[in-house]
Structure formats: C-alpha cells, structure tokens
Amino acid sequence: MRSGPAMLRRFFRRVLGLAGFTIQYGCIVHCTFEYLGEIVMCSGPSMEPTIRTYDVIICEKLSRQFYRIDKGDIIIAKNPNDPKMSICKRLIGLEGDKVCTSGLHDLFRSHIYVPKGHVWLEGDNLHNSTDSRNYGPVPYALIRGRACFKIWPLHEFGVLRESPND
Amino acid sequence: MVRASGFGKRYLKAFLSGFFVAVPVTVTILDRVAYIAKVEGASMQPSLNPSGRKSSDVVLLNRWSVRNYEVHRGDIVSLVSPKNPEQKIIKRVIALEGDIIRTMGYKNRYLKVPNGHFWIEGDHHGHSFDSNAFGPVSLGLVHARASHIIWPPSRWMKLQSELPNKRKPVLGGEEDNCE
Numbered sequence: 164m165r166s167g168p169a170m171l172r173r174f175f176r177r178v179l180g181l182a183g184f185t186i187q188y189g190c191i192v193h194c195t196f197e198y199l200g201e202i203v204m205c206s207g208p209s210m211e212p213t214i215r216t217y218d219v220i221i222c223e224k225l226s227r228q229f230y231r232i233d234k235g236d237i238i239i240a241k242n243p244n245d246p247k248m249s250i251c252k253r254l255i256g257l258e259g260d261k262v263c264t265s266g267l268h269d270l271f272r273s274h275i276y277v278p279k280g281h282v283w284l285e286g287d288n289l290h291n292s293t294d295s296r297n298y299g300p301v302p303y304a305l306i307r308g309r310a311c312f313k314i315w316p317l318h319e320f321g322v323l324r325e326s327p328n329d
Numbered sequence: 330m331v332r333a334s335g336f337g338k339r340y341l342k343a344f345l346s347g348f349f350v351a352v353p354v355t356v357t358i359l360d361r362v363a364y365i366a367k368v369e370g371a372s373m374q375p376s377l378n379p380s381g382r383k384s385s386d387v388v389l390l391n392r393w394s395v396r397n398y399e400v401h402r403g404d405i406v407s408l409v410s411p412k413n414p415e416q417k418i419i420k421r422v423i424a425l426e427g428d429i430i431r432t433m434g435y436k437n438r439y440l441k442v443p444n445g446h447f448w449i450e451g452d453h454h455g456h457s458f459d460s461n462a463f464g465p466v467s468l469g470l471v472h473a474r475a476s477h478i479i480w481p482p483s484r485w486m487k488l489q490s491e492l493p494n495k496r497k498p499v500l501g502g503e504e505d506n507c508e
Contacts, residue, residue, distance in 0.1 A: 183350075190353035197360060230414075244445035246398045246469030280412040304409035305469045 198224055200308065203239060205251050209286030209293065213237065213324050214251060219315035220323070222308035232282075234260075237310040237323055240284065243301050251310060252294050253326055256283035258303075264296060275300075282306070287326055363391050365479060366407070368419055372451035372458065376405065376488070377419070377478070387480035388419070388488070390473035398468045400425070400447065403492035405475040408449070411463055417472060420449035420459050421492075426468075428498035434461045439499065445469070450496070 195201075200223040206216045214220065214237070222239050226232050234254055242248040256262040262283045265272045277283050281300035286292025295301060313319055368377045368386045377386050390407055400406055400422050410416040424430045429441045430448055442448050446465040451457025460466060478484050 186354065187350050190357040191349070193357045193360070194353045197356075241467075241469035242445070243467040243469065244443065246445060246467065246471075278412075280410065280414055302409070302411040302467060302470055303414040304411070305467060 198228065200224055202314070203249075203251075203310070207251075208291045209288050210237070210251055210253070211288045211291075212327060213253075213287045214310075214313070217315075218313060218319075220310045221312040221314060222310045224308045226309050227306050232306065232309055233257075235326060238284070239307045239310055240301060241305040241307060243298055243305060246305075249307065250284070250294075252284035252286050252292070254282055255285045255295070258282070262295075280304075287328060289328060360392065361396070362393050363389055363476075364473070365389050366417075371456050372453050373405070373419060373421070374453040374456075376421075376452050377475075384481060386478050386484060388475045389477040389479050391476040392473045394474050394476070395471050398471060400468070400471060400474065401490055402498075403490040405488050405490075406449070407472045407475060408466065408470045409472055411466055411470060412458075418458070419475060420451050420457070422447055423450045423460070423492070423496050424448040424498050430496075430498050432461055435464060440465070447471075452493075 200221055203220055203222050205214050205218050205220060208216070226236075227238075232238060232254060234257060236254050237251065238254050239249055239251050242250045256277045258277050258279050258281055260277050260283065261274050262277060263272055264275050277300050280303055282303055283295045283300055285294045285296065310323060313321060313323055365387055368388055371378060371381060374381070377388065378384075395406070402422055402425060404422045405419060406422055407417050407419045410418045424442050425447050426442050426444050428448070429439060432438065432440055433450075433454060440448075442465050445468050447468055448460045448465050450459045450461065475488050477488060478486050
C-alpha cells in the first residue's frame with residue numbers, strides 16, 4: 164500500500180521533468196530560428212534561374228538584426244500585401260537609391276528614389292515576378308532574413324549565385 | 330585545491346544549465362506572449378500619457394493576440410515605423426483592408442485601404458506621425474496589441490477597443506456578405 168503514493172509522485176516528477184525539458188528545447192529552437200537562421204523551401208518562378216521551386220536554402224537572421232543587408236543580397240521578406248506569405252527576392256536598392264520602376268516592356272523608363280526605411284526588391288526572373296515594380300518599395304522591417312546558402316539540390320550546394328541580370 | 334576546483338566546476342555547470350534554461354525561455358516569452366514598454370510622446374493623448382511630459386505610461390503589449398495578424402478597428406497596436414525600422418510606434422487602428430475612409434491631410438481625400446494593409450492614427454490628431462503622413466501600412470509591420478496600462482498604478486486599466494465616432498469607415502464598416 165505504501166508504494167502507491169511514492170509511485171505516483173515519481174510519475175508526476177517524471178512528467179514535470181519531461182514538460183520542462185520540452186519547454187526548454189522548444190524555446191531554444193525558437194530563439195535559433197528567430198535570431199540565427201532557418202531553413203526555407205522556395206516555390207515559384209520569380210527567382211529563376213538562381214533559385215527554383217523546391218530548392219531548400221538557409222536563411223540567416225543576423226545581418227537583418229545588425230542592418231548589414233546590402234544591395235544584391237537575396238532576402239526573404241513578408242509579402243506586403245499578405246503578411247502570412249513570404250517572398251524571396253533580390254534587393255536592388257536601399258533607401259535613397261534611384262531605381263527604375265518601369266516593367267521590361269514599358270516604353271518610357273521612370274525612376275524614383277527609394278523612400279526612407281524602405282527597400283526595393285526585384286526577382287531575378289524579370290519576366291515573371293511580382294515585386295516592387297508592382298507593389299512599390301517595401302518597408303525594411305518586413306525583411307525576415309538573408310538567403311545565403313543553398314543546401315538542396317545537392318549538386319548546387321553552396322553560396323547562392325550573383326544576379327544574372329547585371 | 331582539488332575541492333576548490335571541484336566546487337568551481339560544479340558551480341559553473343549549474344550556472345550554465347540555468348543560463349540555457351532562463352535565457353531562451355525569457356526571450357521566447359517576450360517574443361511570443363507579452364512584454365511591457367514605456368510609451369513616449371504625445372501622439373496618443375488622451376488615451377495614453379494624458380499628463381504630457383510629467384509621467385509616461387507603461388503598457389502591456391500582448392504579442393500572442395496578433396500572432397495571426399488579427400487586428401480590429403479601434404485596437405491600440407504597436408508596430409515598427411515604416412519610415413524607421415529601428416523605431417516602434419503605438420497608434421490606434423482606424424480601418425482595415427477594403428475599407429474606404431476619409432483621410433485627414435493625406436494626399437487623397439478618400440482612400441480604399443489596399444489588401445494586407447491597415448490605416449492607423451494617433452488619438453491626438455495633428456501631433457501624431459501616422460497614416461495621414463505615410464499612408465496605409467502593411468499588416469506585417471504589426472508588432473503587438475496594447476492591452477493594459479500597468480504603470481502608474483493609479484492609471485491601471487484595460488485598454489478598450491474603441492473607434493472615434495467620426496473616424497468610422499465611409500464604406501465597409503460592417504462585414505458584408507456577398508455570396
């Protein structure tokens with residue numbers, strides 16, 4: 164009869180320990196994904212030929228925190244028209260830069276200066292990309308991270324390529 | 330010597346394991362659940378900081394309630410300033426996507442809030458740098474919803490979601506059914 168409560172106590176202690184362990188590692192995972200980097204699978208044609216659908220890339224968060232994102236970097240950002248979706252584009256202009264806003268087939272080229280606190284994003288596949296040419300400059304705070312490394316497919320493993328459009 | 334180093338090692342181990350629990354758990358709670366912040370400036374008078382420079386309110390910012398970017402008209406939210414990513418601003422939500430509103434000093438007199446955007450204004454019109462200056466703001470910039478004033482204690486209260494009567498949307502104020 165004595166062993167009943169002792170067993171129960173041991174059981175509860177084990178459950179509590181397991182819960183604590185789960186919370187601790189959940190929190191560590193959250194911090195890693197939020198502040199260091201995360202693994203992202205891409206879909207859509209807008210970044211071809213640099214990134215194709217089903218490519219897996221590593222996206223690091225440090226340069227966003229320290230405002231080290233530069234022109235030419237590929238970034239992952241929240242879609243300004245739908246915050247639950249993410250977009251992957253190349254950063255073409257930082258605040259104060261002069262960028263060309265017209266599409267490929269427009270007769271007249273128009274330019275604007277990127278406003279303060281915003282960036283200009285364009286896909287590498289200029290013919291099939293919804294980007295800043297459609298929705299205008301994007302606030303810097305929507306940037307989630309910088310795509311720096313491709314890990315899948317294996318034969319393209321390595322640092323992401325420079326823009327094909329320069 | 331041996332005992333001392335053994336003690337030091339044990340102490341270090343306990344410190345490290347405590348550190349690896351406390352820091353991630355705290356950061357996650359601040360990121361996911363709620364945190365507190367001091368309100369600066371006069372843009373939300375009289376709801377926040379009513380006595381001006383003399384005292385600042387401290388508010389509880391609920392991050393959990395905006396995890397799916399769900400905000401309602403009248404809520405007080407904090408968001409990253411679209412003009413300066415290092416700064417957070419606190420404003421009242423006036424209109425959501427699809428609403429048509431009358432602006433107060435923006436370049437268009439009437440405006441339909443685009444998809445994925447919302448319209449924010451400070452309660453203290455004329456002393457607030459808000460959507461009337463920079464236009465509709467992307468929902469992705471929303472950071473938290475201010476739910477309570479927690480300091481000073483005399484001002485402790487729940488912040489109500491209320492829309493000033495004359496700032497109701499011209500169209501789209503009610504959820505319309507179009508099927």
